[in-house]
Amino acid sequence: MSAPRQTKDAPVTTGLSQKGLSAGTVGLIGAVVIGISCIAPAYTLTAALGPTVSAVGLQVPAIILVGFLPMLLVAFGYRELNNRMPDSGTSFTWATRAFGPWIGWMAGWGLVAATILVLSNLAGIAVDFLFLLIAQLSGAEEVAGLAANPFINVGVCLAFMAAATFVSYRDMQTTQMLQYVLVGFQVAVLVLFATVAIVRAAGGSGFDPTPFDWSWFNPFAVPSFSAFAAGLSLSIFIFWGWDVTLTMNEETKDPDRTPGRAATVTVLVIVSLYLLLAVALIMFAGVGEGEYGLGNPDIQDNVFFHLSGQILGPLAALVSLAVLTSSASSLQSTFVSPARTLLAMGHYGALPPRFAKVHPRFFTPGYATIVAALVASVFYAVMRFVSENVLWDTITALGMMICFYYGLTAFACVWYFRRQWFDSVRNVFFTFLFPLVGGVVLAVLFVTTLVDSMDPDYGSGSNVFGLGLVFVLGVAVILVGVAVMIWQAAVRPDFFRGRTLSLEAPGSLRRRNRAH
Amino acid sequence: MSAVLVGYTATAEGADALALGARLALVTGGRVEAVLVLPGDDRGAADPSDSGYDRHLRDTAREWLRDGLAVLPAHVPAKGHVRYGESFAAGLVTAAAEFGAELIVVGAGGGGLRGRHRVGSVASELLHSSDVPVVLAPADAREVPVDAGLPRITAAIGTRPGADVLLEEAVSLAAASGAALRLVSLATIDLPAGADTGVIRLTGATHAEAVLEQARASLPPGVTASAVVATGDRIEDAVGELEWLPAELVMVGSSRLAQPRRLFLGSTASKMLRELPVPMVVVPRTRGGAGARA
Numbered sequence: 103m104s105a106p107r108q109t110k111d112a113p114v115t116t117g118l119s120q121k122g123l124s125a126g127t128v129g130l131i132g133a134v135v136i137g138i139s140c141i142a143p144a145y146t147l148t149a150a151l152g153p154t155v156s157a158v159g160l161q162v163p164a165i166i167l168v169g170f171l172p173m174l175l176v177a178f179g180y181r182e183l184n185n186r187m188p189d190s191g192t193s194f195t196w197a198t199r200a201f202g203p204w205i206g207w208m209a210g211w212g213l214v215a216a217t218i219l220v221l222s223n224l225a226g227i228a229v230d231f232l233f234l235l236i237a238q239l240s241g242a243e244e245v246a247g248l249a250a251n252p253f254i255n256v257g258v259c260l261a262f263m264a265a266a267t268f269v270s271y272r273d274m275q276t277t278q279m280l281q282y283v284l285v286g287f288q289v290a291v292l293v294l295f296a297t298v299a300i301v302r303a304a305g306g307s308g309f310d311p312t313p314f315d316w317s318w319f320n321p322f323a324v325p326s327f328s329a330f331a332a333g334l335s336l337s338i339f340i341f342w343g344w345d346v347t348l349t350m351n352e353e354t355k356d357p358d359r360t361p362g363r364a365a366t367v368t369v370l371v372i373v374s375l376y377l378l379l380a381v382a383l384i385m386f387a388g389v390g391e392g393e394y395g396l397g398n399p400d401i402q403d404n405v406f407f408h409l410s411g412q413i414l415g416p417l418a419a420l421v422s423l424a425v426l427t428s429s430a431s432s433l434q435s436t437f438v439s440p441a442r443t444l445l446a447m448g449h450y451g452a453l454p455p456r457f458a459k460v461h462p463r464f465f466t467p468g469y470a471t472i473v474a475a476l477v478a479s480v481f482y483a484v485m486r487f488v489s490e491n492v493l494w495d496t497i498t499a500l501g502m503m504i505c506f507y508y509g510l511t512a513f514a515c516v517w518y519f520r521r522q523w524f525d526s527v528r529n530v531f532f533t534f535l536f537p538l539v540g541g542v543v544l545a546v547l548f549v550t551t552l553v554d555s556m557d558p559d560y561g562s563g564s565n566v567f568g569l570g571l572v573f574v575l576g577v578a579v580i581l582v583g584v585a586v587m588i589w590q591a592a593v594r595p596d597f598f599r600g601r602t603l604s605l606e607a608p609g610s611l612r613r614r615n616r617a618h
Numbered sequence: 619m620s621a622v623l624v625g626y627t628a629t630a631e632g633a634d635a636l637a638l639g640a641r642l643a644l645v646t647g648g649r650v651e652a653v654l655v656l657p658g659d660d661r662g663a664a665d666p667s668d669s670g671y672d673r674h675l676r677d678t679a680r681e682w683l684r685d686g687l688a689v690l691p692a693h694v695p696a697k698g699h700v701r702y703g704e705s706f707a708a709g710l711v712t713a714a715a716e717f718g719a720e721l722i723v724v725g726a727g728g729g730g731l732r733g734r735h736r737v738g739s740v741a742s743e744l745l746h747s748s749d750v751p752v753v754l755a756p757a758d759a760r761e762v763p764v765d766a767g768l769p770r771i772t773a774a775i776g777t778r779p780g781a782d783v784l785l786e787e788a789v790s791l792a793a794a795s796g797a798a799l800r801l802v803s804l805a806t807i808d809l810p811a812g813a814d815t816g817v818i819r820l821t822g823a824t825h826a827e828a829v830l831e832q833a834r835a836s837l838p839p840g841v842t843a844s845a846v847v848a849t850g851d852r853i854e855d856a857v858g859e860l861e862w863l864p865a866e867l868v869m870v871g872s873s874r875l876a877q878p879r880r881l882f883l884g885s886t887a888s889k890m891l892r893e894l895p896v897p898m899v900v901v902p903r904t905r906g907g908a909g910a911r912a
Contacts, residue, residue, distance in 0.1 A: 184669075463627055
């Protein structure tokens, strides 16, 4: 990490009381809690399980296991880049360094678009569960149906977004204790939910009791490559956010070991939870298209919402609360990411300079935060009226956008370190092979999903002009990005001529050593 | 050389604090240590830290300090520092100890009426935790020239015990800066309906005069001070009765409810603060900590 530079004549010092004063405060458990909180398993699974079942049927557990691999491979590259060039622009900055301004700009755009998609989805899920929770607690079942009214839904969703924006803008933090409690509660409720589902399915009182079968774990049982790709790009979404544990260096007690261990423990906890829940819900409800079957398009965009009452009865309110708190606690970390990337883009002149403004009192990227919130709100409002299955389709489009910018990031790692690939055996794997394979997998997923989603029946079956809504979303996001980029290139040529952020490729350390 | 610690932010209040801090440093022959406090890691855990953003923040903060200090005239000895703290106030208290500062200056003008103080949450937290006198700069304090000097110090002597430290601080600051000293006692009359206004006013004023006389008597030999009793139905009215010079300073003692060596603004001082067009210094009830002067 960069040491504070102190020049003698500069009247401004950064002094000894660095941020490092509080460094080393995060232990293994703390890092795992932060990791789980960022992934928000209760939220991600309720949003992604349905679409994944519709893509791969019974093989959801297999897809969850396989989906982790490209994520892991890319995360290694992410870590290399983060160690070498810590920068709040992450993918944007790294891709610009490796491939130049145009590709870098699009990588930044992809990151921002993906996080804005997830923000609107997060708020949408939270709205559903808010009404469900009120219905469960008050006993007035009709309240849960209010969430389906687009006007009420959009209104409450915008209120949520406003609250989340306020919290991010003011940089209000939850205490570590509260975060422990929230994460602990979330995990406990999910385990309870899964256990009861399994017990009831085994006792024959499930909706469509489906006996467990090991073939669920067999990725080769997925009928087609398209289905496999669709499932995979969804399961990449459920691990999204996990990489933060890998990059927590400075604040951990033992920077050499803690991040690696924390990442491992986090992913074990998360994978176990996902597998347990996926298996439990398939055992309980099957993948058929019956009223509560996981294959029923009407429940697929939010399966916990529809199944928690069936499985837990009066205790279902716990699931609602867990998903609500899970969404809420991941909101801050989710909001931070597009705002910081926009800030970096403003800083390097890829966007208007006001994006780089830091709030003088709250020290947050205030302008960028508000822009991200506004775009996410407008996006959600429009989408809610365009498609009833907005949550479903945004999750699929989101998976695609993650493949896009993560793939670019992986390739950026490979290309950036091209002169150091063979410096050591470690480098061969971490700067060349791992990110290259991860990047190729994501690129294949991206292209396959894009081609397949042209089919109007793809995903939820919503379509625009005879093209699948997911395709329209994905292409529109990228084309708008290209348009804005060309506009910015005309107004702000400096960045696009490489004057603010130049191409770079660190030379081989071996060759340099030999020269001396 | 004594240090005046300025709690700086890149806002109007920050400019108020810096201008006032520079003026106080000039009149006392001290230096300005402008500190910008960034949030440390230990406040919360939800936000995965991002060393890239941290660096950007640090660079931005240094730039803010550089720009802020550039406005000061060249003959003001001033340095800027970026520090980390759990809160703005906590960071300032730590920095005051680091620099051996004798005063902490913060802007308190934000959101209040024009030209008036408003104790925000930051100033309020600082008043609860600082062990050195805290100076609250009102809005528009930046309009007073840095070279305006310090024509007068007004010490608001309460009617209850605990004024001795305040008096000592006022005397020592007046001596260091060459300012005139004015002792003020505020007398209020909380009128029961139908009470004889004149009588109560008289009693209050008499009591205040006695307190003032006592305070004057306890001044070290050779120190002179003018004394005024201000009366009004409310503290606000009493304060309004006094005349103020634009560049003067008012000093009040910390509340009796404050812990020893900690500041806390009592109700009278809070009310005064709302009315005052001039900077206010809040002095701890007892001596100690970094602010101790022999």
